[in-house]
Amino acid sequence: MTKKLVLIDGNSIAYRAFFALPLLNNDKGIHTNAIYGFTNILTKILEEENPTHLLVAFDAGKTTFRHNTYKEYKGGRQKTPPELSEQFPFIRELLDAYNISRYELENYEADDIIGTLAKKAEQDDFEVKIISGDKDLTQLATKNITVSITRKGITDVDDYTPDTIKEKYGLTPLQIIDMKGLMGDSSDNIPGVPGVGEKTAIKLLKQFGNVETLLQSIEEVSGKKLKEKLQENKDLAIMSKELATINCEAPVTISVDDLSYEGYDVKAVSKIYKELGFSSLLEKLGVEMEKSEEVKDIPFEIVREVSSDVLTSDAAFIVEMLEENYHLGKIIGFGIANEKGNFFIPAQVALESSDFKEWVQDERMRKVVYDGKKALVSLKWKGIDLKGIEFDVLISSYILNPSLSSDDLSLIASEHELKIVQSDEAIYGKGAKRHVPDEATLAEHIARKAYVVYRLQEKLDKELKENEQYDLFRDLELPLSKILAEMEVTGVRVDIDRLKRMGKELNEQLQLLEQKIHELAGESFNINSPKQLGVILFEKLKLPVIKKTKTGYSTSADVLEKLKDEHEMVELILHYRHLGKLQSTYIEGLLKVVHGDTGKVHTRFNQALTQTGRLSSTDPNLQNIPIRLEEGRKIREAFVPSEKDWVMFAADYSQIELRVLAHISGDENLIEAFRQDLDIHTKTAMDVFHVSEEDVTDHMRRQAKAVNFGIVYGISDYGLSQNLGITRKEAGEFIKRYFNSFKGVKEYMDEIIQEAKQKGYVTTLMQRRRYIPEITSRNFNVRSFAERTAMNTPIQGSAADIIKVAMIHMAEELKARHLKTRLLLQVHDELIFEAPKEEIETLKKLVPEVMEQALQLKVPLKVDYSYGPSWYEAK
Structure with a gap:
């Protein structure tokens, strides 16, 4: 052995x-x-x-x-x-x-x-x-x-x-000590030879072997200044090597x-x-957390016949499913907890009970749920309208601590010292081993979940009020969950034939690109193999090596972007990869998730996931369809109305994050620009470059646009230099000039960082919090990232809150006016509807009006809209 x-x-x-x-x-x-x-x-x-x-x-x-x-x-x-x-x-x-x-x-x-x-x-x-x-x-x-x-x-x-040390440095392991002796080590305060860096040290060691031989042969060193440095710092080099040497004979x-x-x-x-x-x-050890004495044994009952003891108001209500994608899933049981006890109702018993269905659909029967959206959707697929949701533990927990962002009740319970319920993974297993356990295990697990939800309501309700976040929960997130549930069930119609045609067209383009790439390479090879591609680019075509990995040359997107101007093949490879991703992820991916019965995709909106409050979507992810290139945008052609003679209607906020920045920072220059409805990027270019409007070039406007949106994300001089392809010094100067022009923005950035350090969190306009403990880190990189997060979160989070308010107000208006129009999707700053043609004139006025009045800011909110036979034409 x-x-x-x-x-x-x-x-x-x-x-x-x-x-x-x-x-x-x-x-x-x-x-x-x-x-x-x-x-x-x-x-x-x-x-x-x-x-x-x-x-x-x-x-x-x-x-x-x-x-x-x-x-x-x-x-x-x-x-x-x-x-x-x-x-x-x-x-x-x-x-x-x-x-x-x-x-x-x-x-x-x-x-x-x-x-x-x-x-x-x-x-x-x-x-x-x-x-x-x-x-x-x-x-x-x-x-x-x-x-x-x-x-x-x-x-x-x-x-x-x-071998890897030889490959990386061209040195032996023992020469690492000599390298440290020459270049020093700032982390250990080893001085080294002043002015000698890693490259010079390696070069010298390749020539002379070690520090001692080098110092005996200084006359052979090329470069007058380097000779002088080595001559003057001989003792320092010897001492530094000694300090860097690990003692392998310690007692x-x-x-x-x-x-x-x-x-x-x-x-x-x-x-x-x-x-x-x-x-x-x-849980990984297979051990449960100890249960507190108060709730060590939780009595529960398996209900075989639904009675009035079970169906009371002010009860916790659990709808349990095994599948993560609840649009396709099967309900495996229900849990109810109230003042009379904790109950498990097998799915068949509940769904065959008219009393149960009546209770579920009774608005007067107030219910505390965990993930109400999931419960609403899963029951809606059964033809049952869940009503009376009074409190949602998942959403309230998410508001209180967005970094937790877990859909596992056991973790939320543990956070509040109710360590009495196991994770779903511990009960059901994961991956291919996921299964429904025996009834006794299932019953106890679901009854415990109901008990925990019942107990948590009071605690979470109290914390929301103490944090001044109750209005955010009651008036925004809770009603939004019901709207999102409706959107998920409604789904979006997909033109499968159009999608297949697009797939065929993409395949033809991919074949042509492959042919061109092989011609330029002078041989056939697997373009999707980083190893084979690396050999072609860096050995055959002799392109400069930017980065290496453990397995060879890096051919990542950022590497290829830097090589674009070196050879025409690189641009073709990037385009090939982009089209390949469209084909696999979005054409083939969308075809896989079209619902067999409805002909629609029913994406799931993640309401309790991102720390900024933004929505994301899953199965499919409709927020990430790449629209930078026309081929990506055209995928939206496949999203069409579900009714004859209807159209798609899209409305999106114009530069909402910059408008929020103007409001929060109170910068007079920025506020005035939006109030006068100026092109904000042109205005920024005028202020930063000190030119008149007619003298602003396209290049100036592009730079101004990059810095405008970069500032929102706390961009650094390095980040801006990468975006614009300019030096770091130029980028730093640009940012400096921007802050000189928009002093209120700079003051906001400084103040919000200080506030985050004092409080440990930042808030949006609607009191959504994001905790940033890393902002006091001693590690510069960790702290810098935290500072950028502190700057950005109130802006991005407030923008997310505004569009959520707009969704709620739009749902109310559509209902009040008895319109047939349906809200289908929210994608970043955009709302997508399907509507009968005869309602378009109403929507052209109503949608911008509602969205622009969602929240009163110091600057006007502006909404653009369009419509057409598909989502593509509506944009």
């Missing part, structure tokens, strides 16, 4: 986990994000590596033997955040529960412990895997020692072997044999998971 030792850099992984995940607290107020992230990577290691021996090494303290050489070693590091420091004892406790050895050594770093044990294990014929977030450890790589460096958070890793008091790993004790691990509140990890 192969002996395998895994060595984990405990401090490094804990730091990575802490900064990769938002601050999390358990019910005792303990921060748990580092522990949670650490646990996830630990369980992944155990599953993937199957180690026979295992150790987690920690730093013992702030000072090490390296400080004797250089007092400023690691001197630039910020103090460990207290929110992380408090988690280290729990990480150590967790390792003990896992029966995993841990070790620290006074005066030495974790790297030295790992290096010493790795080399000893290699001598004893072990396969060794080192896991860290610190690339310094790559110097330890050999044929038998692989170093895995975490990236993009904590679960993705890059493996470093002598470690444990042997490799002491590190044997034989698995963990489920009881010990589940105990600490329970203490920390890791319910999802407990």
Whole structure:
């Protein structure tokens, strides 16, 4: 049996986990994000590596033997955040529960412990895997020692072997130490030789081999300035190399044999998971969270004959389905909880009971639900109109904490200390193993869900009022759920023949493109194979290599975009990919989801998913149909009215987010531009470039448009430079000039960031909150992203709220005026209707009027509309 030792850099992984995940607290107020992230990577290691021996090494303290050489070693590091420091004892406790050895050594770093044990294990014929977030450890790589460096958070890793180090740097692992000696390392405050960066260091090492040989041969170095730097900083280079060298002979008091790993004790691990509140990890262990004493045993009854005890007002009501797509699903049972008890009603019993149907459809029978839209739709397919929804636990929970955005009641219950219901996945399984369990298990699960919903109403209702979010729930989201349910059931008619013709046309275009690409390449190859495409582009055509992956050359979209001007084939490949995606995702994808009985697609609108409050859609996703190219736009031709002599009518807000920005920021320049109905991009170009309207060129307007929409998303100089193909310096100057012209916008951006830091969240005009704990992160990238989120959310969220208000008011107007027109879709800032031709004149006036009056801002809202025989012509 192969002996395998895994060595984990405990401090490094804990730091990575802490900064990769938002601050999390358990019910005792303990921060748990580092522990949670650490646990996830630990369980992944155990599953993937199957180690026979295992150790987690920690730093013992702030000072090490390296400080004797250089007092400023690691001197630039910020103090460990207290929110992380408090988690280290729990990480150590967790390792003990896992029966995993841990070790620290006074005066030495974790790297030295790992290096010493790795080399000893290699001598004893072990396969060794080192896991860290610190690339310094790559110097330890050999044929038998692989170093895995975490990236993009904590679960993705890059493996470093002598071959990959050679491929990446052109160096041996030991030369990594020399490279650090020359270029230094700012994270450890290793000085290196001033002015020598990575490229220069690698070049020198390829020529001279190591620091010592280089310093003996300075006269052979090309470049007067570089010679002088090396001559003046010889001692610094030697010292820096010494600091960067891992001590592989540290006085470690444990042997490799002491590190044997034989698995963990489920009881010990589940105990600490329970203490920390890791319910999802407990489920993976197959262990339930402990139930509170108050509700340890929940009595329930399986109803064989529906009675008045069950059908009361003010009851929690659960409609249970197995399938995620409830338009195609089958109801497997109902749950009801009220003051008289907790009940499970088998689907057949309920659906054959006239008393039950009457209760469901009685407006006076007030009901508390979980995901009322799903309940409304699933019952509507059975010909039953659910009425009397008074409260929705899913929607209220989403408003209170949009980051939770879970459709699993067990997680919401856990958040409110009602840890008494398992997840649906734990009961039904997942994927191909998903099934309906025996009746007793099913009955208890659904009755528990009903009980939890019944108990949660009061708690959530109180929190909504305390947060001043009750109006958002009562007047916006709850009525919207009923409108969305109606839209889902109505569906959108699809012209299948037209879709198939489009598919045929796309196939012909794809064949022609394939032929042209093969002609340019001078040979046939699989265009969809990144490996084969990489060989053609970078070896045969000799195009510049932009990026490499583990498997070869990167041919990702961003790489190809940068190569567009290098060869005409690249543009053809991008077009080929675009058409291929249209064919597979949208032509073939749409054909798969057309309902066999209705001839329509019945998309599901996700009301409780995005943190900004925007709606998204699934099965199919109608919000992501690409419309940048004509071929994508034409897919909308397949969406047609469901009635003869009807048309599609589309109305969308013009520049709604910029109008919201003008209102929120109070910037007089921006407000005046909208009040005068000026072209906002031309106006921005005039102000930024200091020119008159007639002197604004198309290029100026395009740049102004990019910065206008970029500002809404907190764009950086780098982001703008990428969008416009200009230098970062030019982009920075552009943004600076924009803020000089629109000072109110700059003040808003600064103020909203400060507000987010003070409160921990930002709000929309209608009091929708988004919590942003990362805004106080010590990690610059994490904090910067959080700041952009703080700037954007009130704008994008308010725009989302406005169109939701418009949907509610439109539904009310259509009903009040007895119009046949139906609201079918909401796509970003657009509403799509189908309507009889005779109602078009009414809609031309009514729809813009209702949408423009949805919310009173300091600037007018503006709506454009169009109509035609399909969605395409209506745009």
